[in-house]
Amino acid sequence: MQIDVEHVARLARLGLSDEEKKLFGEQLAAILTYADNLKKLNTDGVPPTTHAIPLKNVYRADKAAPSPDLPAIMAGAPDKADRMFRVPRIIE
Amino acid sequence: MANMKHETVIGLEVHAQLLTESKMFCSCPNKFGAPPNTNICPVCTGQPGSLPVTNKKAVELAIKTALALNCRIEPSSVFARKHYFYPDLPKDYQISQYEQPLATGGWLEIEIDGQVKKIGITRVHLEEDAGKLVHVGAARIMGAEESLVDFNRTGTPLMEIVSEPDLRSPREAAAYTETLANLLRYLGVCDAKMEEGSLRCDANLSLRPAGETKFGTKTEVKNMNSFRAIEKALAAEEKRHAEVLAEGGQVVQETRFFDDVTETTSGMRGKEFAHDYRYFPEPDLVPLEPPAKWTEEIKNGIGELPRTVIARYMKEYELSREWADFLVYHELTGCLEGALKIYKTKPFNYARWLIVELPSFIAELNKEAAEKSNINKAKSELPHPWVIEDAAEKAAEDNYKKNIEVSGKSLPKLNLTPAKLAEIEKLIDGGTLSYKIAKTVLFAAIKTGKELAAIIAQQGLTQISDEGELLKVAREVVKNNPRQAEQYKGGKEAVMMFFVGQMMKATKGRANPELAAKMLKQALS
Numbered sequence: 126m127q128i129d130v131e132h133v134a135r136l137a138r139l140g141l142s143d144e145e146k147k148l149f150g151e152q153l154a155a156i157l158t159y160a161d162n163l164k165k166l167n168t169d170g171v172p173p174t175t176h177a178i179p180l181k182n183v184y185r186a187d188k189a190a191p192s193p194d195l196p197a198i199m200a201g202a203p204d205k206a207d208r209m210f211r212v213p214r215i216i217e
Numbered sequence: 218m219a220n221m222k223h224e225t226v227i228g229l230e231v232h233a234q235l236l237t238e239s240k241m242f243c244s245c246p247n248k249f250g251a252p253p254n255t256n257i258c259p260v261c262t263g264q265p266g267s268l269p270v271t272n273k274k275a276v277e278l279a280i281k282t283a284l285a286l287n288c289r290i291e292p293s294s295v296f297a298r299k300h301y302f303y304p305d306l307p308k309d310y311q312i313s314q315y316e317q318p319l320a321t322g323g324w325l326e327i328e329i330d331g332q333v334k335k336i337g338i339t340r341v342h343l344e345e346d347a348g349k350l351v352h353v354g355a356a357r358i359m360g361a362e363e364s365l366v367d368f369n370r371t372g373t374p375l376m377e378i379v380s381e382p383d384l385r386s387p388r389e390a391a392a393y394t395e396t397l398a399n400l401l402r403y404l405g406v407c408d409a410k411m412e413e414g415s416l417r418c419d420a421n422l423s424l425r426p427a428g429e430t431k432f433g434t435k436t437e438v439k440n441m442n443s444f445r446a447i448e449k450a451l452a453a454e455e456k457r458h459a460e461v462l463a464e465g466g467q468v469v470q471e472t473r474f475f476d477d478v479t480e481t482t483s484g485m486r487g488k489e490f491a492h493d494y495r496y497f498p499e500p501d502l503v504p505l506e507p508p509a510k511w512t513e514e515i516k517n518g519i520g521e522l523p524r525t526v527i528a529r530y531m532k533e534y535e536l537s538r539e540w541a542d543f544l545v546y547h548e549l550t551g552c553l554e555g556a557l558k559i560y561k562t563k564p565f566n567y568a569r570w571l572i573v574e575l576p577s578f579i580a581e582l583n584k585e586a587a588e589k590s591n592i593n594k595a596k597s598e599l600p601h602p603w604v605i606e607d608a609a610e611k612a613a614e615d616n617y618k619k620n621i622e623v624s625g626k627s628l629p630k631l632n633l634t635p636a637k638l639a640e641i642e643k644l645i646d647g648g649t650l651s652y653k654i655a656k657t658v659l660f661a662a663i664k665t666g667k668e669l670a671a672i673i674a675q676q677g678l679t680q681i682s683d684e685g686e687l688l689k690v691a692r693e694v695v696k697n698n699p700r701q702a703e704q705y706k707g708g709k710e711a712v713m714m715f716f717v718g719q720m721m722k723a724t725k726g727r728a729n730p731e732l733a734a735k736m737l738k739q740a741l742s
Contacts, residue, residue, distance in 0.1 A: 136300075136493060136495065138302060175295050175498035175504065176295075176500070176503060176504065178503075180503040181293075181503050181504045181505070181506045182503070182504075182505060182506055182507075182508075183271065183502075184270070184271050184272070184276070185272060186273060186274075187238050187239050187272050187273060187274030187275070188238065188244060189238045189239040189244055189245065189247070189248075190239075190244040190245075191246075192245060192255070192256065192257055192258040193258060193259070195255065198254075198259065198262055201264075206365055208252060208254045208367075209253050209254065209351070209367055210304075210365065210366040210368070211363060211365055211366075212304040212363065212364050212365075212366055214361060214363055214364075215304060215350075215352075215361070215364055216361075
């Protein structure tokens, strides 16, 4: 099982050292090899499992309520300007 | 390749914000124009441990739309996470639907040059909107030093409607979007204002040699903020493709932005990454399996669709196409039908109130309100300027309230009910009011909210139909205009119009016109 660790890391915006790439590469390969066991089974006619619990149609009524803890959310921002979250230049 | 005839192929993706009270997966208000970052919560900002719960109304509105677009509602649909990094997306994924959308396989009929064309609808699905970015140091994202994020819009219920590549010209694309926008407004699911972003449109365009069945290389065009812009942007892109192909070149598959000022499209500068969204089923949300009974209820709630109503109004009610369109797309059909149920008269009479008189009432009220508040209202026009009180269309009212908030203007709510409209026509038919006086009465009723009878009594506006009283006025009028009386007696019958006018003047418009003429003839003989 060969994994393009660099590609996966870039998609997740993770910077990995060479040792980490090797370590995570092995771990990911082990996980996927284990999942590959499924290929040994005949799954024809088995619908894809999107959820582990047999629940459906869970809704809330369309009622608005004020935000419970605005200050806490704003406090979590690394950088802000007035009431806005400030982010660095998007396109270099 | 030079001089080869090409066929243009266009498919559209339309995103419509749904008219719900709260957001798609949390209880934050779904409201435009609030101060930045006030309608946000742990769920829509993606705080660890928070859990989304689906808004039932949003599902209902999407099903309603899908049914109106002749789609099949899928027995089971699931939400999926679409991953990408962008500052307006706090969770780093958007909850959307991917492999199993809410509805598939419908169509929308558009009309172009009097020809009806069926445009296929691939799918209708539900997702959530992203936040809003303000770029600092430049008008656009290019060259901005930094950006500010407002998450109020994050999590707004969004419905995506994807068309088949059935459109063959920029004009058809614009007509499709406009027809769809009208339908969404009519259904009360979206206010469909492209300029404000409650309806957004992306287009895929490609060219292929005439007669070819395979598609050419497509480009995606974004940033079209009006129906006109769609036509212009796609015309520009069509031309660009044709030029590339005429030179023997190859179109590069890419996303291009339309510039409203230069009326051209341009590719994004910088390196473009191939999209890799890594979709997977959203584990925090369970499948949607709308019971047939619910779908049926929603279907029954739709009633007649615009095209059917317009055709019926033209045939049965003998209204012009323009009037039928106006009534349907300004949500006035409920009022018209309601009035007809209460008092049967020519539908034209009711339509005239709604189409001809109401806008002038509104203009007058706008003017008075503007003078009162002393606010400079250079543009006093409102997108949905009237509300029909207790008409069936609750959505229209919500729309109205939304618009008021958007424009920051306060306008008196119009107290016009189908019952009032029916009553005013009854009073005209019964001879109590002339049309002209009826106008004054209805306007006063709308303005003050008082009953018609109260206004008529208070201002002494009833039509004078008492022959004795009118004869007295007629004799007076004849006495005061001896020259015209001679002319009439000398055979010049047209002078009668002058005398009727004088009668109206003397009675402040209250004389019954037919009786006035009759009494004048008596006075002149």
